[in-house]
Amino acid sequence: MTKTGNAAGKFDAGRAAEYAVQSRIALAGYDACHELAACLLAADLGPGRPARILVAGAGGTAREIVSAARLERLWHFTAVDPSAPMLELAMAAVGEAGLTARTAPVLGEVAALPEEPIYDAATLIGVLHHLPGEAAKQSVLDALAKRLKPKAPLILAGNRHAYESRPLFLSAWGERWRMHGATAAEIEAKLGKIRQGADPPASDQEVGGLLTQAGFEEPTLFFSSLFWGGWITHRRG
Template identity: 40%
Template sequence: MNHGHSDHGPGQGFGADRAPHYDAQAAVNLAGYQAAYELGVSALAAVLDGQDTASLLHVGLGTGAELVPYLRFNVPGWRFTGVEPSSPMLEVARKRLEAEGLLARTHLHEGELRTLPSGPPFDGAQLMGVLHHVDGDEARVELLREVTRRLKPGAPLVLGCRVGKDPELTNVELRRLRAYGVTSEKLEARRQAYAKMQPIESDGALFAMFAQAGLVAPKTLFVSLQYKVFLARFAP
């Protein structure tokens, strides 16, 4: 999932020309795109099972697709806050959530997470496809801390990001994209972009960042080549 919504920079490349097509493109870029969202919601619903009311923070909400799986879980008392720096993406999210009947219980905030006004702590949070776009480990840890500062003790966090930089797995990604009709020119541009990317080095490196932000007991929920989704708990 190449979701370019860093909390430390604008959502460049996610303007009005791309936002309406983002989900279709993401489904090609990441095998199991919808499954990643469904498993993230499944994990949050499992940890918070039995709570009639809950408030969830979703950072880098994008088109709002990650909220739709909640409809399967019979949690009408749960409320959501979606943070998204791209206005066109947020407009797509607004229309989708209205059509799905979720908009009335979702607060949409345009901007980076640090611009979200303080309020009561959240029961849980999700951060999908954001962390690997943040430059440098120090800034990544700061983003994680910005999330956990807004959580209740014991709250779950679901996080998805690219981990590692394996040339063989990159070739698998590119070969799959070619099968989906991506042109040679675009594939070469993608290869060069991957070469410049500085993702989190390993699961261990990510877990060390978790620890610095008070996140413990990480569990792997989903793996698709070099994209992984984890569940952790906030233990200040």
């Protein structure tokens, strides 16, 4: 991953410990998005074929890896994350799923990997909106493109739109927290933390622009849940 400033620091041991629960509340359809991502990659690469998958920002639940491994026994994964607590959680989930031998953990950034186009596919899920500014977002996408084979698919998913630009969505987000037992004060604290701690792309068009500038094809949206979007694209050949 590119230099992220305080992005990795946000995911300390305390934040990492609550991630698996909190992420599923914040994103309605968390598991469905990851499962669809795995299905799209399998359909794109062809079922039953060996592949090397680069999982950027793998920390936390390692849901990208666990979901994909359910479909494809010949896939091997490189799990990259700049947060040690988050990567430890991911590798614990990988171990519970019996996938340790198929998963290589890398503590650090995508840019620190050898700059060779050796990966058959990549995922970047729940990462881009944590990177402050366009330059940081562009840098991680550039780093991914350099390590993918021509025409290799990339799954990108994360929040888009300035939160204040969608007040109804923001209110619905709060209602989802209330649905899961949060008090009014807790909801306000959560929404305040979200407003201060993320910098999502302003639109689907901006996501597309970042990807095309990095050398990817125009993305196709396959999943949407309030602010969250999921896209598949391919490195240009």
